[in-house]
Amino acid sequence: MEKEKKSITIKSDPKNISKARRFVEIIAKQYGFNDSQIFDIKVASGEAISNAIEHGSPLGAKSNITVEADFSKNCLELKVIDRGIFKKQVKVDNPDPRHRGRGIPFMLALMDTVTIKEGKKGTTVKLIKKLK
Template sequence: MSKSITDYIKLSIPNKPEYVSVVRLTVAAIANRMGFNVEDIEDIKIAIAEACTNAITHGKKEDKNNFDIEFIVKDDKLTMVVCDSGRGCITDEISVPNLNDPKEGGLGIFIIKSLMDEVEITSNLGKGTIIRMSKNRGDDN
């Protein structure tokens, strides 16, 4: 019986939008190395960009603050964890946005949930939010 190996990659990114592209490039390289197809890689890049944008928007605004991203590579599953130290939110209040009534907020989480196989959001008011999302590599890759 072969033993499964798990690799962990961690990034700490400044709370600035210009660094989201670094995360997108990193996740694309990891997913490509894992053998994901181009369509899935694009979905993963969109999802991680939305999670990073959420961390930047709702995270602490001081220049010295970063948010963290962890990539967990295990067999055919890529898990990404985005953690910010912002104000947090009540996760029960996150709902499917009404696209006919555009307002700010909620669309990014909806996009992430639409593109990823598993999504878990935990948040503590005053302490921050963690978005954990996973994508499984399908047999068609």
């Protein structure tokens, strides 16, 4: 398949998160990932988007979050881009649901590569899954 880039931008509101997950699901399906892989991709990107809504939205629900999808070299690359500083979660085994600590281990476990880039203008979480 030809290299191409697709994206969706949502307002930073919890009610939009399932829409963004659906976007990711459709893209992953188009590139031929199986159900199990699609599930992994959905959960990992869902975690990144949840973090962006919670921590990367200085204007609250008026903030924008963009999810970009790019497929090349047999890899799906997803970028979740927000306008905040990534909140570092310390205890990954903290069972308190108010902590988002489990989100990052989920991304790491379910994707092949996870990178978190913090800049002055915001944070980009890059998630890569290889098509096997």
